[in-house]
Amino acid sequence: MKTILKAALFGASLCTLMGSSALAQNATFVLGSREVGAPSYNPIKATRLNAANTFIYDRMVIQDADQSFHGQLATSWEAAADGMSWTFKLRPNVKFHDGEPFNAQTIVWWVPKFKGTENAFMTDAIDKVEVVDDLTVRFVMKTPDPNMLFNMASTFMGIPSPKAFDALGDRYGVAGAVGTGPFKLESFTVGQQTVLVRNDAYNSASALSANKGPAKIARLTIREIAEDSTAFLELKTGGVDMLMSVPTDFLPRLSAERGTKVMTLPGTEVYYMPMNTAVEPFTDIKVREAVAFAVNQKEILDSLFGGVGAVANTFLISGLAESKVDPKLMISYDPSRSRKALDEAGWVAGPDGIRAKGGVKLQVKLWTQNGTEFKRVTEVIQAQLKAVGISADITIFDAATITAQYRRRTEHQLAVRVYSWANADILDWFHSGKRLGHPNHAMWNDPKSEELNEKAMKGSRTWDERVTNFRAYHEHLLSQFVFAPIYQPVQNFAFSEARLSMPAVIRGTRLQGQTVVDIEVKK
Amino acid sequence: MALFLIRRLLLLIPVFLAVSLVIFMIVRFVPGDPIDNLLQIGSTEEQKTAMIAAYGLDRALPVQYAIWLGKMLQGDLGEAIILRQPVSTLIAQNLPHSLILGSLALAFSTLVGIATGALAASFKDGWLDRLVMTLILLGSTLPSFWLGLLMILLFAVQLGWFPVSGARSWSALVLPVLTIGIGGVALVARVTRAAMIEIARKDFVTMLHAKGLPPLQIQLGHVLRHALLPVVTILSLRIGWVLGGAVTIEYVFARPGLGSLLITSLNQRDYPVVQGCLLMLAIAVILGTLIGDIVQAAMDPRLRETLR
Numbered sequence: 001m002k003t004i005l006k007a008a009l010f011g012a013s014l015c016t017l018m019g020s021s022a023l024a025q026n027a028t029f030v031l032g033s034r035e036v037g038a039p040s041y042n043p044i045k046a047t048r049l050n051a052a053n054t055f056i057y058d059r060m061v062i063q064d065a066d067q068s069f070h071g072q073l074a075t076s077w078e079a080a081a082d083g084m085s086w087t088f089k090l091r092p093n094v095k096f097h098d099g100e101p102f103n104a105q106t107i108v109w110w111v112p113k114f115k116g117t118e119n120a121f122m123t124d125a126i127d128k129v130e131v132v133d134d135l136t137v138r139f140v141m142k143t144p145d146p147n148m149l150f151n152m153a154s155t156f157m158g159i160p161s162p163k164a165f166d167a168l169g170d171r172y173g174v175a176g177a178v179g180t181g182p183f184k185l186e187s188f189t190v191g192q193q194t195v196l197v198r199n200d201a202y203n204s205a206s207a208l209s210a211n212k213g214p215a216k217i218a219r220l221t222i223r224e225i226a227e228d229s230t231a232f233l234e235l236k237t238g239g240v241d242m243l244m245s246v247p248t249d250f251l252p253r254l255s256a257e258r259g260t261k262v263m264t265l266p267g268t269e270v271y272y273m274p275m276n277t278a279v280e281p282f283t284d285i286k287v288r289e290a291v292a293f294a295v296n297q298k299e300i301l302d303s304l305f306g307g308v309g310a311v312a313n314t315f316l317i318s319g320l321a322e323s324k325v326d327p328k329l330m331i332s333y334d335p336s337r338s339r340k341a342l343d344e345a346g347w348v349a350g351p352d353g354i355r356a357k358g359g360v361k362l363q364v365k366l367w368t369q370n371g372t373e374f375k376r377v378t379e380v381i382q383a384q385l386k387a388v389g390i391s392a393d394i395t396i397f398d399a400a401t402i403t404a405q406y407r408r409r410t411e412h413q414l415a416v417r418v419y420s421w422a423n424a425d426i427l428d429w430f431h432s433g434k435r436l437g438h439p440n441h442a443m444w445n446d447p448k449s450e451e452l453n454e455k456a457m458k459g460s461r462t463w464d465e466r467v468t469n470f471r472a473y474h475e476h477l478l479s480q481f482v483f484a485p486i487y488q489p490v491q492n493f494a495f496s497e498a499r500l501s502m503p504a505v506i507r508g509t510r511l512q513g514q515t516v517v518d519i520e521v522k523k
Numbered sequence: 524m525a526l527f528l529i530r531r532l533l534l535l536i537p538v539f540l541a542v543s544l545v546i547f548m549i550v551r552f553v554p555g556d557p558i559d560n561l562l563q564i565g566s567t568e569e570q571k572t573a574m575i576a577a578y579g580l581d582r583a584l585p586v587q588y589a590i591w592l593g594k595m596l597q598g599d600l601g602e603a604i605i606l607r608q609p610v611s612t613l614i615a616q617n618l619p620h621s622l623i624l625g626s627l628a629l630a631f632s633t634l635v636g637i638a639t640g641a642l643a644a645s646f647k648d649g650w651l652d653r654l655v656m657t658l659i660l661l662g663s664t665l666p667s668f669w670l671g672l673l674m675i676l677l678f679a680v681q682l683g684w685f686p687v688s689g690a691r692s693w694s695a696l697v698l699p700v701l702t703i704g705i706g707g708v709a710l711v712a713r714v715t716r717a718a719m720i721e722i723a724r725k726d727f728v729t730m731l732h733a734k735g736l737p738p739l740q741i742q743l744g745h746v747l748r749h750a751l752l753p754v755v756t757i758l759s760l761r762i763g764w765v766l767g768g769a770v771t772i773e774y775v776f777a778r779p780g781l782g783s784l785l786i787t788s789l790n791q792r793d794y795p796v797v798q799g800c801l802l803m804l805a806i807a808v809i810l811g812t813l814i815g816d817i818v819q820a821a822m823d824p825r826l827r828e829t830l831r
Contacts, residue, residue, distance in 0.1 A: 037787050039606040047561045047605070118574065121566050174608065190606070190616070191787070192690065192779055225688060225777040229672060234687045237680055400555025400792045421564055429564045438559070 025218035032245025042173025057158025057179035083144025096161035278443035286345035288481035312485035625765035631704035636711025644719035662709035718750035759815025763808030
């Protein structure tokens, strides 16, 4: 009897242990508040995707923080010397979550699917896809595209199962999403939560993951919380295990929490201030120079962002090779140079400290969009401009209205903005003469710039050539002072140390699928 | 009463048409457009023009309105430009959350508001009245956003009684309902109290006292009954508000709802969704007023007479 009792007790405790370990494999993450409300997991047609997209789908290649590329569904690749073809070797034995095989035929089906979508520009340069063998494809190009790997590494390049994609039609991405990634989609409620379960057959991890097999977390709930304070309190009370993105002003509070750890990744954002070169007084390069050198980047970094992140001295994030410009062209705070430029331009300081020329005061419009960080940065810039004798009046708009105002082309003068992009082609997006008003807020349309831009965008055959051409374009823009660089944030995320163990090194440009396969739930 | 009902219902048709026109125009007169939110870095002018045409935004406004109205009358609210789903699906997903939260909050503020208002009126100028009036003042001036966070700090973080956020269980409803309800309690209690004090001064109440009826019976059976007329008006006007006005609460508690859907879509200028949501809210206000009128007419024969 005693033995039976003992056996029963042992069995019961074993069951409890197993139960708790199964429970312990569950984790809940919270998406960054800017990603709340992404409407679908359809990478081909969506214009907004959240980070969980990379948990469901693999891409051909992925990008590391040092901007190098690593194979995921492609194991190796080669571009022809003239840039007119790319050959990709595909990873063998990969299956989609629905059991369908991944092979060369998948790519032949996939690339043309982008035609007619908002994402078409990423595959526009590809004329056709040829099958070399079952695991090798060749992209025949219309024009050389040295940016091919960057495009292939985009979140929009997650490869869906052709069978599931065609079967679900317009409902694909909402009613279901099937990829080859480490997690399968179980359920998705827009703006609320996504429930993912582990793909036990996962075998396509890249070199950026330490774990080459299936993920350690068995069941992952991704919640969407728009209010950062609420997300913080959820982490504090153990309601969730990780906040995938945390605003910098929460860092002191999070760091003070026991059991919570904050980690950072290099950022992909730059705060900057375009100057409308089509309206007075910014038609004068001296005034632009004065404004550019009046911005005290270090003061903003230290006083507003507690020293977290980095100052911006060019238009691009520091991780990009194209940001390594001639140091003489970098824009960093120099009040004496600023004052000298204004003197040379004929703006003389009045009794109230504000400069004037021909009886007209140096008073400009300084715009920004709503959001606490924007407001704070803009207020500091206003004070910094005043210190050199420029009076700036702040106006705050909502994001859609400010865009409509930019399109009127002559209404704005200065604006504090931020962009998020990890490629030098952002220079073209914001400064091409073809997009005056918006997104070319600086209204910059100068023949030499256009020529350098054209060469960088279309005249580069290889990646190295592209870097050289974009660097030249970047240097020219810096020399013309069409913007003032301000600040480069980092990406912060926070997690419960009691619940999760993170890999020692986080690789990749963002916290994505390649890191999540390495995250372990503590027993 | 039937004639009254029919007349009121027929009146709704021109109101509905006028409201739909105002909604359509307002959304389009606000600067900005949905295409800006669709454009990816790197896309060309031609792609943008094609997109504008694909969503019919290049047509004249009267044509766009006629198409929208025509489809709407057939029950089709259109397809969301940014969210890529039928607007009716989006509303169907969000409306139940708003209805549950709104109706519970309305019920809470009605019951507690009338009870506290009646108590305060019965003990007019006493310490209970002063206490209730102070609390009412506090309840109506506290911003709901801040009150919500305070509630979370106390009941979810400190005491751990309820979840911080989400809409995954019934317990997650308690804090948002209380947060919205408290503002309503203050309003209903104030109106109830004022109306009861006014009614208590009427001659018929003096007569009831003279007849020797117990004060409690007079207060509850006669004074409160008459005082409920303005309360019903206030409550019917709040029906539309509780559906769409809970945006900040939905935001703080990370709950889905019509208010959040409206604000998100408004920020992205997703015209079909904004129109659909505003239309739902307008219908809620119209129906709320209608229900208020019917209840009032049912409660007060004089009103039926004047409307005849």
